[in-house]
Amino acid sequence: MTKNYGVIIIGSGPAGYTAAIYAARSNLSVLVLQGYEVGGQLMQTSDVENYPGFETGILGPDMMEKFEAQARRFGAELIPEDAIEVDFSKRPFTVKTDTTEYRSRAVIIATGASAKWLGLPSEQQLRGRGVTACATCDGFFFKGKNVAVIGGGDTAMEEAIFLTRYADHVTLIHRRDSFRASKIMQNRAEANPKISFLMNHEVTEVLGNDSMNGLQVRNTKTGAEEKLAMDGLFLAIGHQPNTSLFKGIIEMDETGYIIPTEYTMTNIPGIFVAGDVSDHRYRQAVTAAGEGCRAAIDLERWLEEQGDEVGIENWD
Numbered sequence: 001m002t003k004n005y006g007v008i009i010i011g012s013g014p015a016g017y018t019a020a021i022y023a024a025r026s027n028l029s030v031l032v033l034q035g036y037e038v039g040g041q042l043m044q045t046s047d048v049e050n051y052p053g054f055e056t057g058i059l060g061p062d063m064m065e066k067f068e069a070q071a072r073r074f075g076a077e078l079i080p081e082d083a084i085e086v087d088f089s090k091r092p093f094t095v096k097t098d099t100t101e102y103r104s105r106a107v108i109i110a111t112g113a114s115a116k117w118l119g120l121p122s123e124q125q126l127r128g129r130g131v132t133a134c135a136t137c138d139g140f141f142f143k144g145k146n147v148a149v150i151g152g153g154d155t156a157m158e159e160a161i162f163l164t165r166y167a168d169h170v171t172l173i174h175r176r177d178s179f180r181a182s183k184i185m186q187n188r189a190e191a192n193p194k195i196s197f198l199m200n201h202e203v204t205e206v207l208g209n210d211s212m213n214g215l216q217v218r219n220t221k222t223g224a225e226e227k228l229a230m231d232g233l234f235l236a237i238g239h240q241p242n243t244s245l246f247k248g249i250i251e252m253d254e255t256g257y258i259i260p261t262e263y264t265m266t267n268i269p270g271i272f273v274a275g276d277v278s279d280h281r282y283r284q285a286v287t288a289a290g291e292g293c294r295a296a297i298d299l300e301r302w303l304e305e306q307g308d309e310v311g312i313e314n315w316d
């Protein structure tokens, strides 16, 4: 059976839920395909201290519960399934999950991005307890501590420099003997007395039980292993936007981020994008939520321009 909606929102992070709140309040019938990872990236973190309105901070999962409740309150229908196939070649657009086919006048893609991890079991066990992939989000918790950053690009340099505002010392660990970062960023990092460099090394284990207290590293040239006392580990080895479903359908950059062409609209009229899936620069809950709001407003105006009667879905 096919079900019709004014808009289908794919993704249930801050971008998707905010878009749902705005779209539902503008009298559109809204379906949010939440994905199997309901709530998005903030479900993986503990304290969120930089989202305005929560002056004493809030746990990531608690915050996403509030986003979800607010979207529900305005009548958005939420389904915890992944979109597995889309047909954006004509309107109404079609989005399929494992169980159902849905159609809508417009779509907002808010599928987010995933930080790349090393893939060590100990790294996953200590995620949120010393191990993180977001310096802007979590740097503040490492005041006066010893931390390591892994990576060799501009992001790794930026994050290492940023972390020196809080940490006593930052060790930049890189598995090769040279960085791929721009010279200017390298120079800035090298000039910072709080940063040291451990080249030709890779992390083989994150150490600690309740929280991280060290790293085991291997020299990639000699194979020699050693332990380093360390309070925090920041991964800066890149992010992967969740866009494989849209490859060959929507315009993306070379790394797979969706490029909006007019405000938040993609190259396909009626398909909009919001949040980390199109943002490799800011990657924050508040910017993702802001984008969700923009996408919903853009979509509503676009539907009006098309002469679509918002609120009526009897086009079968």
Ligand SMILES: Cc1cc2nc3c(=O)[nH]c(=O)nc-3n(C[C@H](O)[C@H](O)[C@H](O)COP(=O)(O)OP(=O)(O)OC[C@H]3O[C@@H](n4cnc5c(N)ncnc54)[C@H](O)[C@@H]3O)c2cc1C
Pocket (backbone or CB within 6 Å): 010, 011, 012, 013, 014, 015, 016, 033, 034, 035, 036, 037, 038, 039, 040, 041, 042, 044, 045, 047, 048, 049, 050, 051, 081, 082, 083, 084, 110, 111, 112, 113, 114, 115, 132, 133, 134, 137, 138, 242, 245, 274, 275, 276, 277, 283, 284, 285, 286, 288
């Ligand atoms: C460890 C960690 C800590 C962080 N801490 C903070 C912080 O303190 N403050 C802050 O502002 N930001 C923080 N961030 C960043 C913040 O989480 C992201 O910027 C924000 O979640 C991006 O929101 P989004 O809605 O764009 O995407 P996401 O939160 O990534 O959500 C994407 C959603 O899309 C869904 N999805 C993906 N593919 C499909 C599909 N095919 N079908 C259906 N659904 C799909 C996923 O299930 C998910 O629900 C942190 C990130 C991490 C990883």
